[in-house]
Amino acid sequence: MSFKGVKMEVMYEGYKKLKSSEIYKNYERNKKLFDGKSSEVFYNAVLSRVKLEYMGVIDSNNKYYEFVREGNTIVRREKSFKDLIVGNNILGSITKLYAELASNSEPTVNLEDEKKDILEKIDLQDKTSEAVAIQSYGGKLLLKGFIVDNSLYLDIVAPHQYFTVPSILSEEIIDKYVIFTEEKRTLKAEIYSEGCTEYRMYKIGGQNFEEIDYEVDLTQYGATKDGKGWKKVYKGWQVVEIHNLFKRSDYVEDLVILNRELVVGDTLTSQAFDKVANPLLQVPEGALEYDEEGNLTVKINDRVIIVDPEDKDLKQVELKTKTEEWKTHRTGIVEQIYIATGTNEQAFGLNKNGMAASGEAKRRDLERIISTVITKRDRVFSGFEKIVKWGYSIIHNSELDITISGKDILSLGVGEKIIIAVQGITSGILSIESAIKYVNIGDVDIDEEMTRLKSDLAYKTKLIEALQTLSQLDTEERVAGLIKKQADELIEELGLNE
Numbered sequence: 001m002s003f004k005g006v007k008m009e010v011m012y013e014g015y016k017k018l019k020s021s022e023i024y025k026n027y028e029r030n031k032k033l034f035d036g037k038s039s040e041v042f043y044n045a046v047l048s049r050v051k052l053e054y055m056g057v058i059d060s061n062n063k064y065y066e067f068v069r070e071g072n073t074i075v076r077r078e079k080s081f082k083d084l085i086v087g088n089n090i091l092g093s094i095t096k097l098y099a100e101l102a103s104n105s106e107p108t109v110n111l112e113d114e115k116k117d118i119l120e121k122i123d124l125q126d127k128t129s130e131a132v133a134i135q136s137y138g139g140k141l142l143l144k145g146f147i148v149d150n151s152l153y154l155d156i157v158a159p160h161q162y163f164t165v166p167s168i169l170s171e172e173i174i175d176k177y178v179i180f181t182e183e184k185r186t187l188k189a190e191i192y193s194e195g196c197t198e199y200r201m202y203k204i205g206g207q208n209f210e211e212i213d214y215e216v217d218l219t220q221y222g223a224t225k226d227g228k229g230w231k232k233v234y235k236g237w238q239v240v241e242i243h244n245l246f247k248r249s250d251y252v253e254d255l256v257i258l259n260r261e262l263v264v265g266d267t268l269t270s271q272a273f274d275k276v277a278n279p280l281l282q283v284p285e286g287a288l289e290y291d292e293e294g295n296l297t298v299k300i301n302d303r304v305i306i307v308d309p310e311d312k313d314l315k316q317v318e319l320k321t322k323t324e325e326w327k328t329h330r331t332g333i334v335e336q337i338y339i340a341t342g343t344n345e346q347a348f349g350l351n352k353n354g355m356a357a358s359g360e361a362k363r364r365d366l367e368r369i370i371s372t373v374i375t376k377r378d379r380v381f382s383g384f385e386k387i388v389k390w391g392y393s394i395i396h397n398s399e400l401d402i403t404i405s406g407k408d409i410l411s412l413g414v415g416e417k418i419i420i421a422v423q424g425i426t427s428g429i430l431s432i433e434s435a436i437k438y439v440n441i442g443d444v445d446i447d448e449e450m451t452r453l454k455s456d457l458a459y460k461t462k463l464i465e466a467l468q469t470l471s472q473l474d475t476e477e478r479v480a481g482l483i484k485k486q487a488d489e490l491i492e493e494l495g496l497n498e
Helices: 008-020 022-034 043-053 090-102 113-119 124-138 253-277 323-341 359-365 367-396 414-427 432-439 446-455 457-473 477-493
Strands: 063-070 073-080 108-110 140-148 151-157 162-166 174-183 186-193 196-204 209-212 224-226 229-233 239-243 280-282 288-290 296-301 315-317 403-405
Touching: 008 022, 008 162, 008 174, 008 209, 022 090, 022 124, 022 253, 043 253, 090 124, 090 253, 090 323, 090 367, 113 367, 124 140, 124 151, 124 239, 124 367, 140 174, 140 367, 151 367, 174 239, 239 367, 253 323, 367 403, 414 432
Parallel strands: none
Antiparallel strands: 063 073, 073 296, 108 403, 140 151, 140 239, 162 174, 174 186, 186 196, 196 209, 196 229, 224 229, 280 315, 288 296
């Protein structure tokens, strides 16, 4: 059996390859780490370490017990071990940081105004955030364009929901992308190739796919019946694949292990603090009794435990802690994660000296993460462009020229921009008009502002005075001469030499 020139066995191999891939096997784990469920991911690892460190605290059913005062008795209460775990969302926080920086402003779309309605149903800023996040923890994603009622929509498909069928010529050339859902050994597939989309269903056998009748009539969606399935023919690619840097998830195994150690260490330290504040009790037999419900209690009178004289001592059991050692080790783990991901504490707004850094200083501190985010974002924007071009060609039967770009990830403050603008004017690399455009962060009419500037004598006087002052302060005659020349030209341009 063949599938549009490709043997069904080859398609089945693509499916099996996905199922055995690291991206597929780790997707659910990575998604949980992104969602802040590290306590669930590392449950068994923490459990084994707590049992090792605090033998006897956790019973065979993974329960622990606390003594709680109720009236004049201390009552033992059962709790689940999962309540002890101190989660750590550092990897998820790094991914969220990537996504936030990539989508901190609406993308700039270079497109003729009369054609911008093609983007009416697509929130590019929101899609950028979603795509960069999946790109980070998932390792790759698929962008899918589709048209409903002559409007273009955009879906983002996670990597565990699709597989590829490579060309017989090269593994690097993809013939088909297969988006699928699987239930009870039945595969429902959307199969995308250049110029064609097919909708088919298969029974999953031990070593092959067996095609069965597609369960839905797709005539109203413009598809035509094709054997047991359906087909739509058009121009170009309806889908675009976006890879993360290095074609893998950011959550590599080494980083996951480091994240695990943070959860384990923080949990053990938390328990140490808890046991210091509320130590275990070594209770003589004579102090114990059972209440009407059969719960074990300790008899007390205010804060005095009533015991028989012949009973042994009652005392608190001390647990030794190594909190300082853990604090030092923890700092080292976090720094390793920062190095591997191109982040640092400044990226999360943590500044040790407590001083607010300027935009330029922040930029220097964040150069690496900014570079990383720009690379991730640009790959996503390139995919957006391809999908929009495809949609426009289908709807309007014509080509579209569009570029999507991002604004500065870390913007300078207005004051910093003004300083740069003044420096640009005085050095001759910026005109006044360009400087206004650079500083402008609102909806200011540039032409109107230029007219105002040329009529505002006070502003012109201040500007000239500033230029003259700069000229006097400069120690290099050549530069001073240049500034004076610019000042004279400016005076003449503004009509102040009359």
